Structures are given as structure tokens and as C-alpha cells.
Amino acid sequence: MCDMKFVTSETAWCPGCGNxxxxxxxxxxxxxxxxxxxxxxxxxxxxxxxxxxxxINANGFCGLHGRALPAAVAAKIANKDLTVIVNTGDGDSYGEGGNHFIHNVRRNVDITHFVHDNQIYGLTKGQASPTTGVGHVTSVQTAGTINEPLNPVLLAIALGAGFVARAFSGDKEHLASIMVEAIQYKGYALVDIFQPCVTFNRINTFQWYNSRVYKLDDSYDPTDRIKAMEKAMEWGDRIPIGVIYREEKPAYCDKIGFLKEGPPLVDMQVDMDKIKGYMKDFI
Ligand SMILES: Cc1ncc(C[n+]2csc(CCOP(=O)(O)OP(=O)(O)O)c2C)c(N)n1
Ligand SMILES: [Mg+2]
Structure with missing residues (x-):
């Protein structure tokens, strides 16, 4: 249990939700x-x-659908002292926000991305998302989903992400320990979290994940990229959870001199006379 520091009001989630x-x-x-x-x-x-x-009792921002990452990136660059964490869905991250996801990995801004992956569009009542399995019948995909699901963990490793993990909301302790590691990682960290949607996904239930997930142990080396890609492709009767890939690499703010050496941008003085001078050219 946690103390009350980060606790706020009631939520609007369904009873039993993995969130x-x-x-x-x-x-x-x-x-x-x-x-x-x-x-x-x-x-x-x-x-x-x-x-x-x-x-959660912290600073918060909700962007447009699929636009969580750009807002998070901007906030981090404006204030490098902030701990910036994205918490959003599989649709938001990999569907509508798919392009941001790809280019965000390339930038390697020091933010953490926790994807609540319920393999469905929950808010809009259960349409197929990019991670919905083939054959899954929904209110829209009435004959079953025909598209192959995206594998976000494999994609992130292929794109060059330095911290890529999978976790399960049914194992809170294990999830919290991965979250600690992901937040501490210097650079972009992705954690794809299996999150049963008890109302609109009756296939990928707590029981479904419980009978399949297994934890990676110390014998697994997360620094071997090819092995990590193989691990990321394990799906079916056994699905690994834990840190799948880890590599230290320079984060965005450390690659730009004035961001690295100087104070956070929000603390810098703005010279309004200079700005007025520039603006004259546009009037
Ligand atoms: C540009 C745009 N497209 C579609 C929508 C409708 N919409 C809102 S939430 C959502 C799906 C959310 O699914 P996901 O990100 O997986 O989150 P969940 O509700 O499952 O946690 C959609 C399609 C929207 N608000 N804006
Ligand atoms: Mg979802």
C-alpha cells in the first residue's frame, strides 16, 4: 500500500478494471x-x-487523442527538471498516436511511457485497437478482427528504444519495480502494461494473462538486442514480462549544449525587446 501523498478523488473506471x-x-x-x-x-x-x-495528485495534462507524447516531450524540453510520465492507452499510443510513437523513439527524450494495453478501445465501447488479436469479435468487427496485431515491444526495440519492458497489472509489486526502473532510466522508456478491460474485452481477462505471463529472471540478459527481439516475439501460451531490452544512450537534452549545460528553459529570462525586434519583420 502507498501513503496518501499522491492520492486524489474517486475515479470513473469500472469496478475491477486493470487500471x-x-x-x-x-x-x-x-x-x-x-x-x-x-x-x-x-x-x-x-x-x-x-x-x-x-x-493522481501531481501536475497533469490531457492532450488530444494520440497526442500525449508531443505534449510530454515539449514539457520535458521546457523544464528538464520535471519527471515526465505518459500514462495512456494502446489506441492512443499505437493507433492515433502511432506516428508520434515512432519519431519519439528516435528523439530519445527523457520521458517515461506507461501504456495501459487492454487490447481494445475502452472509452468508445470496445472497438478493435492496434493490439487486438485476430478473430476478436467487437461491436464493429462483427465477423472478428482480421488485421494482424501490432507488437509494440518488438517495434520499439527495432526502432532503437533504450528501455523496453512488458508488465502485467495483475502483479502490482512486479509492475511497481519495473516502473521505478523505467522512471530512473535516462532517456525514453516504454512499458507496455497488460491491463484487462473487464467490460469491453472478455477475451484478454486477468485469467487469460495470469495463465500465460512469466517473469524474466536474472539468467536473461536484456542488453542483447537480437535476443531481446526474439523475446519480444514470444506470444501465445507463454508471454514474458520484465525488462526485455536495455541500452544506455544519450538522451535528447544531453545532445544539445544549451539544454544540457544551461538552466531549464522555464527559468531563463525572456528579453521582450529582442522579441519585439524580431516581430517587426512580420508586421
Ligand atoms: C482524433 C480522434 N479520434 C478518435 C477519437 C475517439 N476516441 C476517443 S478515446 C478512443 C479510444 C481510446 O482507446 P485507448 O487509447 O486504447 O484507451 P482506453 O479507453 O482503452 O483506455 C477513441 C477512438 C477522438 N477522441 N479523437
Ligand atoms: Mg485501450
Whole structure:
């Protein structure tokens, strides 16, 4: 259990939703890292998962659907001292926000991305998302989903992400420990979290994940990229959870001199006379 520092009001999630454990694990992780609410920014887009910023006592921002990452990136570059964490859905992250996801990996801004992956569009009542399995019948895909699902973990490793993990909201302790590692990682960190949607996904239930997930142990080496890609492709009867890939690489703000050496941009003085001078050219 966590103390009350990061706790806010009631949520609008269904009873039994996998989001509750993710929220609780996030609070546990922030407390373990000794973060104070004003040092943290939680960013979401639109969706059930994207409501997370409203349920945690920290700075919060909800962007447009699929636009959580650009807002988070901008906030981090403007204030490099902030701990910026994106909490949003699989649709928001990989569907509508898919292009941002790809280019965000290339930039390697020091933000953390927790995807509440319920393999469905929850807020809009259960249409197929990019991670929905083939054959899954929904209110729109009435004959079963025909498209192959996206594998976000494999894609992130292929794109060159330095921290890529999978977790399960049914194992709160394990999830919280991965969250701590992801937040501490210097650069973009992705954690794809299995999050049963108890109302609109009756296939990928707590039981479904429980009978398949297994934890990676110390014998697994997360620094071997090819092995990590093989691990990322394990799906079916056994699905690995844990840190799948890890590599240290320079983060965005460390590659730009004035961002690295100088104070956070928000603390810099703005010379209005200079700006007025530039603006004259446009009038
Ligand atoms: C540009 C745009 N497209 C579509 C929508 C409608 N919409 C809102 S939330 C959502 C799906 C959310 O699914 P996901 O991101 O997986 O979050 P969940 O609700 O499952 O947590 C959609 C399609 C929208 N608000 N804006
Ligand atoms: Mg979803």
C-alpha cells in the first residue's frame, strides 16, 4: 500500500478494471523514488487510461487523442527538471498516436511511457485497437478482427528504444519495480502494461494473462538486442514480462549544449525587446 501523498478523488473506471492496479503501482513507484507531487507531470491523451492524470495528485495534462507524447516531450524540453510520465492507452499510443510513437523513439527524450494495453478501445465501447488479436469479435468487427496485431515491444526495440519492458497489472509489486526502473532510466522508456478491460474485452481477462505471463529472471540478459527481439516475439501460451531490452544512450537534452549545460528553459529570462525586434519583420 502507498501513503496518501499522491492520492486524489474517486475515479470513473469500472469496478475491477486493470487500471486501478496501474494507478496504485504508479503511486508506489513515485513514493519509492521520493518524488514530490510538484516534481512530477503525468500526461495522457484521450481514453480511459488517459484519465490517469486526473486521479493522481501531481501536475497533469490531457492532450488530444494520440497526442500525449508531443505534449510530454515539449514539457520535458521546457523544464528538464520535471519527471515526465505518459500514462495512456494502446489506441492512443499505437493507433492515433502511432506516428508520434515512432519519431519519439528516435528523439530519445527523457520521458517515461506507461501504456495501459487492454487490447481494445475502452472509452468508445470496445472497438478493435492496434493490439487486438485476430478473430476478436467487437461491436464493429462483427465477423472478428482480421488485421494482424501490432507488437509494440518488438517495434520499439527495432526502432532503437533504450528501455523496453512488458508488465502485467495483475502483479502490482512486479509492475511497481519495473516502473521505478523505467522512471530512473535516462532517456525514453516504454512499458507496455497488460491491463484487462473487464467490460469491453472478455477475451484478454486477468485469467487469460495470469495463465500465460512469466517473469524474466536474472539468467536473461536484456542488453542483447537480437535476443531481446526474439523475446519480444514470444506470444501465445507463454508471454514474458520484465525488462526485455536495455541500452544506455544519450538522451535528447544531453545532445544539445544549451539544454544540457544551461538552466531549464522555464527559468531563463525572456528579453521582450529582442522579441519585439524580431516581430517587426512580420508586421
Ligand atoms: C482524433 C480522434 N479520434 C478518435 C477519437 C475517439 N476516441 C476517443 S478515446 C478512443 C479510444 C481510446 O482507446 P485507448 O487509447 O486504447 O484507451 P482506453 O479507453 O482503452 O483506455 C477513441 C477512438 C477522438 N477522441 N479523437
Ligand atoms: Mg485501450
Amino acid at each position: 486501478f492496479n496501474i494507478l496504485e503501482a504508479l503511486r508506489m513507484a513515485l513514493e519509492r523514488l521520493n518524488k514530490k507531487p510538484h516534481e512530477v507531470l503525468i500526461v495522457g491523451g484521450i481514453g480511459q487510461a488517459a484519465k490517469t492524470p486526473q486521479y
